[in-house]
Amino acid sequence: MSARSVPSKNVFIGSLAQIGGCGLFLLTLLGAIPRSFRYVRETLRQLWFVGAMSLTIIMVCGLFIGMVLMLQLYNVLSIFGGTSASGLVVALSVYRELGPVVTALLFAGRAGTSMTAEIGLMRATDQIDAMEMMAVDPIAYVATPRFLAGLIAMPLLCCVFCAMAIFGGHLVGVTWLGIDNGTFWSNMTAVVNVHTDIVNGVLFKSLIFGAVVSLIAVYQGFTTPPTSEGVAYATTRTVVASSIAILALDFVLTAFLT
Amino acid sequence: MTEPVRIPPDDSTLVRVRGLTTVLNGKTIFDQLELDIPRGKVTAIMGPSGTGKTTLLKHITGQMRPDAGQILVDGQNVPELSREALYKLREGIGYLFQNSALLTDFSVFENVAFPLRQHTQLPEVLIRNVVLLKLQAVGLRGAAELMPNELSGGMARRVALARAIVFDPKLILYDEPFVGLDPVALNQVLKLIRTLNQTLGITSVLVAHEMEAVKKVADHVFLIANGKVVAQGDPKTIANDGSPWTRQFFGGEADGPVPFQYPAGDFGQALGFPDAAKRAVK
Numbered sequence: 001m002s003a004r005s006v007p008s009k010n011v012f013i014g015s016l017a018q019i020g021g022c023g024l025f026l027l028t029l030l031g032a033i034p035r036s037f038r039y040v041r042e043t044l045r046q047l048w049f050v051g052a053m054s055l056t057i058i059m060v061c062g063l064f065i066g067m068v069l070m071l072q073l074y075n076v077l078s079i080f081g082g083t084s085a086s087g088l089v090v091a092l093s094v095y096r097e098l099g100p101v102v103t104a105l106l107f108a109g110r111a112g113t114s115m116t117a118e119i120g121l122m123r124a125t126d127q128i129d130a131m132e133m134m135a136v137d138p139i140a141y142v143a144t145p146r147f148l149a150g151l152i153a154m155p156l157l158c159c160v161f162c163a164m165a166i167f168g169g170h171l172v173g174v175t176w177l178g179i180d181n182g183t184f185w186s187n188m189t190a191v192v193n194v195h196t197d198i199v200n201g202v203l204f205k206s207l208i209f210g211a212v213v214s215l216i217a218v219y220q221g222f223t224t225p226p227t228s229e230g231v232a233y234a235t236t237r238t239v240v241a242s243s244i245a246i247l248a249l250d251f252v253l254t255a256f257l258t
Numbered sequence: 259m260t261e262p263v264r265i266p267p268d269d270s271t272l273v274r275v276r277g278l279t280t281v282l283n284g285k286t287i288f289d290q291l292e293l294d295i296p297r298g299k300v301t302a303i304m305g306p307s308g309t310g311k312t313t314l315l316k317h318i319t320g321q322m323r324p325d326a327g328q329i330l331v332d333g334q335n336v337p338e339l340s341r342e343a344l345y346k347l348r349e350g351i352g353y354l355f356q357n358s359a360l361l362t363d364f365s366v367f368e369n370v371a372f373p374l375r376q377h378t379q380l381p382e383v384l385i386r387n388v389v390l391l392k393l394q395a396v397g398l399r400g401a402a403e404l405m406p407n408e409l410s411g412g413m414a415r416r417v418a419l420a421r422a423i424v425f426d427p428k429l430i431l432y433d434e435p436f437v438g439l440d441p442v443a444l445n446q447v448l449k450l451i452r453t454l455n456q457t458l459g460i461t462s463v464l465v466a467h468e469m470e471a472v473k474k475v476a477d478h479v480f481l482i483a484n485g486k487v488v489a490q491g492d493p494k495t496i497a498n499d500g501s502p503w504t505r506q507f508f509g510g511e512a513d514g515p516v517p518f519q520y521p522a523g524d525f526g527q528a529l530g531f532p533d534a535a536k537r538a539v540k
Contacts, residue, residue, distance in 0.1 A: 126359035133319060133353040134373045134421075135345040 119221025154210025
């Protein structure tokens, strides 16, 4: 069964134990992937829940981030007469950093917390034990479909976020502030590199972030003490640990990928 | 780890516990516990709260591993089974949880159908018929489309019972099956446990505190206290066997071998009167 979190008075040792437990849990999850193939419907159901149901918040946030970014850049670049590059800078910022990072943070807040709370409550109400007693592997039936759903959903959500941010930038820059439409798009297509900006920036980073957030969320759910306070703490830990992991990993990935 | 099992399967005993020792958080729950659960009978496990009755059920189903000892179910030593073998064994065991443990995202119908969908390739028509049969047996066929949050505690327990018997298992473990049931539902559940036992020959083990209900349904009673079986026998006569354990437990007396108070320091000191004990002696 799942690894149990090790309570410790020493914060450092406790954190190390959590990371170690999370690593072991990842191995258990990966080992259960072949067994979870028979639960394709459950994986699709989770994909709908964590992916499709997160679309609204991702689209709205992407739109406003693109709009505000364009507004700020226009004001700064206008001092140097470089407003025509605003669209390009919006695109590069979104593809390389803001897209994957903000999508992952939103994903952790929207889908990660609900995964942790749902699994935690299932544990608290003996539903996980009931599955065990019905000879249904809860790792293969509950944990792996959610992990895979997060892994698949994150890159897709990140693409939607980036598209909405570019659209927001276009809305403010071209429609409102009067930047030339041709300049906006031609600068972008000339400089944005598919491999370094889209594949490495958007897809690879968001895939890693999706795996990390889903792993933390599912692990916290499975190891939460079966009490209301335990579920509350586990949900908070999911957001805190995911946010730190996303930002730290973003630095590491950026350093290696550029 | 214990030595591999050498005890051959016994036709008259379905569950055999030998030298079971369990220590949880420094407290000894079982100390060389030994008991045999007869095949095809209804056996009740009784004892004071916190004595490890539910823990014993968890050992029988392999949800918990003991520190030492053997738990043989149909000749297989449960703590030594691989995950696959344990799951295979569990397909033949029904388990009724204390709090029902229904899957909250599924309707009553889907809850009962869940084990069938997971372990069989039965056509939908057959699944529907089996589920409705089981729900009819517990009197809840009309509640098939309700969600678990729309059920009372007693109804949820009966749905869980329908789910536990959906495969007609060879062994059913009931953890506090009578709690929260009104007299009508209680009688129906008692009748159901008896019927399942008599018509299908299912071995039943129930953890319960209600002596009157146990007398009506059980063939054999084990009284567990201090990590051991302290009394066993026929439910109608066990209360009169004369031992201090049965006298205290079935008589509901506070004083006896099992202390009513959880171990604690001096009460007077806890209340802030350090010399209260001395004054009482004077």
